[in-house]
Amino acid sequence: MRVAGLGAAVPQQRVSNHDLAERLDTSDAWIVGRTGIKARHIAGLGETTTSLAAEAGRRALADAGLAPAAVDLVLVATATPDTPCPSTSARVAADLGLRASGFDVNGACSGFVHAFHTAAALLADPSIGVALVIGADRFSSIVDPDDRGTAVLFGDGAGAAVLTRGEAIPGAPGVLGTDLGGDPSGVAILEVPRGGAYVAMDGPELFRRATRGLVASGSAALGRAGATAADVDLYVPHQANARIIGAAADRLGITEDRVVLDVAERANTSAASIPLALEAAQRAGRLRPGHRVLVSGIGAGLAWSTVYLRWDR
Ligand code: UT7
Numbered sequence: 001m002r003v004a005g006l007g008a009a010v011p012q013q014r015v016s017n018h019d020l021a022e023r024l025d026t027s028d029a030w031i032v033g034r035t036g037i038k039a040r041h042i043a044g045l046g047e048t049t050t051s052l053a054a055e056a057g058r059r060a061l062a063d064a065g066l067a068p069a070a071v072d073l074v075l076v077a078t079a080t081p082d083t084p085c086p087s088t089s090a091r092v093a094a095d096l097g098l099r100a101s102g103f104d105v106n107g108a109c110s111g112f113v114h115a116f117h118t119a120a121a122l123l124a125d126p127s128i129g130v131a132l133v134i135g136a137d138r139f140s141s142i143v144d145p146d147d148r149g150t151a152v153l154f155g156d157g158a159g160a161a162v163l164t165r166g167e168a169i170p171g172a173p174g175v176l177g178t179d180l181g182g183d184p185s186g187v188a189i190l191e192v193p194r195g196g197a198y199v200a201m202d203g204p205e206l207f208r209r210a211t212r213g214l215v216a217s218g219s220a221a222l223g224r225a226g227a228t229a230a231d232v233d234l235y236v237p238h239q240a241n242a243r244i245i246g247a248a249a250d251r252l253g254i255t256e257d258r259v260v261l262d263v264a265e266r267a268n269t270s271a272a273s274i275p276l277a278l279e280a281a282q283r284a285g286r287l288r289p290g291h292r293v294l295v296s297g298i299g300a301g302l303a304w305s306t307v308y309l310r311w312d313r
Contacts, residue, residue, distance in 0.1 A: 001120045001174035002312050004130075005064025005162040008279040009055035010041040010155070010266065017152070024148045031152045036242025040155025040267035042140045048082045052158035053136035054095040056275070060160035061096075066130060071162075073131040074102040075119050077111030077271040079300070080138045092134065108190070109238050109299025111135060111271035116161065116295070117307055120175050123165045134160040135271035144198040153240070154199075155267035159275025176292065177225030177308040179217045183209060186302040207244060213304045214238075214248035218296050221306040229253035232308075233291040234281060236260045238298050239273035254294075260286070270299065287311050 016039045017028035031037055043052070053076055061068060074096075076089040081104060089102040107114035112135030119131035136158035143150050186209050190201045214237055222228060235254045237245050239262045249259045262277040269276060274297055281287050291311040298304040 001123050002164055002166055003161050004066070004164045004313060005060045005062070006275065006279040006282050007056045007059025007061070007063055007160040008157070008276050009052045009059065010157040011043040011047045011052065013042050013044050014039050015042050020152055024146070024151060026148045026152055034243070035153065036261065036263045037152065037267045038264045041157060043138050043156040047156070049078055049080050049136050049138045050082050050088055050091040050095065052138070052156065053078070053088060053134045053160070054092045056136065056158035056160035057092055057096055057132050057134050060132065060162045064162040066162060068096045068098050070130050071098045071132045072100050072128045073119065073122060074098060074100060075105055075115040075131065075133050077105045077107060077115040077135045078137055079106050079108045079111065079270060080141050088136065107271070107297070107299065107303050107305065108301060109240065109268070109270045109273065110297030110301070110303045110305045111299070112159070112274045113295055113297035113305035113307060114180070116163070117178055117180065117305055119163050120307070123163060129165050131163040132160060133163060134158060135273070135275045137270035137272050139270050142192055142197070142199050147198065149203060150199050150201055153268050155269050157266060157269040157272040157276055159272045159279055161275055161278065174310055174312065175307055176310055177221040177227065179220040179224070179306040181217055181220070182301050182303040183213060184301065189302065190300040207241070209302055210240065210298050211244050211247045213298045213302060214244070214296050215251045217298070217304045217306040218248070218252050218294055221294065221308045225308050227292070227308065231292055232258060232294045234258055234260060234286060234293045236274060236277050236281065236293060237296045239263045239266065239277050240268045289313060
């Protein structure tokens with residue numbers, strides 16, 4: 001398995017902390033100090049989970065140098081589909097003119113890594129040679145714009161990865177170690193309550209458990225690969241809060257220079273955060289052939305998922 005291409009898409013409208021402070025009892029200093037977030041992109045008219053996902057997918061295919069007809073499977077991780085049926089993956093497949101279809105994965109903020117893990121496993125099926133894996137969320141559709149406790153944290157966007165079976169580095173496995181897990185006792189810590197329209201969250205409790213979960217899952221995946229933190233060239237965790245990422249990296253023993261931090265301009269984009277961060281890292285020249293990359297998602301459920309990869313492009 002290898003990642004053959006990456007793509008990103010965010011809505012046009014950028015909303016800064018200063019913009020939010022004009023209508024909410026908050027401040028740029030509070031938001032930056034508690035989260036590292038300076039701005040987020042919020043979907044406007046015509047920008048949907050599907051349109052963002054399709055755009056990210058189109059860019060990932062272009063990055064991989066592949067035509068839409070080459071795709072055998074499309075998975076979309078999202079907690080905010082535009083409609084309950086059909087799946088977002090079916091709508092994206094139609095928009096991109098794919099010959100293949102697929103299914104959605106709802107793992108909230110850990111969804112992209114769940115979907116990546118699933119696609120990597122399905123590449124063992126001889127009928128699947130190219131998988132398009134997309135994380136896309138429009139959390140602005142489920143966040144109360146008047147609740148300062150959540151409205152400042154989230155943004156909209158989509159990121160995509162093209163997975164192929166080919167081995168650019170002969171004999172080298174793509175996936176070195178994985179972990180799938182969670183803490184179901186935390187199911188109510190971040191939820192859209194039954195009958196409710198908006199996300200409700202116990203922020204401090206989520207902060208503690210998310211940090212613990214990232215550390216547990218990252219360690220487990222490294223352990224299964226017989227590796228340690230010294231064997232991580234780049235750490236790409238879910239981008240919710242710079243302080244959670246810093247605390248998890250510190251406890252794992254991964255130094256700051258090996259951590260991808262992508263919250264400042266995008267905030268927490270849920271399932272999109274990891275592919276957006278990977279794409280930003282690639283653009284910045286931080287992903288090189290042979291790099292060992294630790295990718296960890298965590299989110300509502302609580303659910304988490306980690307893949308420890310050898311990068312080979
Ligand atoms: O993908 C997973 C999604 N979510 C997360 O990962 C969130 C995890 N949690 C967090 O990131 C942090 O808990 C927050 C950033 C949400 C909050 O930071 P905190 O350091 O845990 O602050 P707190 O919730 O303990 O709130 C401190 C104070 C409170 O005031 P009092 O009760 O001390 O008077 C809040 O009412 O800050 C107040 N507050 C705000 N003040 C200004 C809460 N939100 C805001 C705000 N602006 N936007």
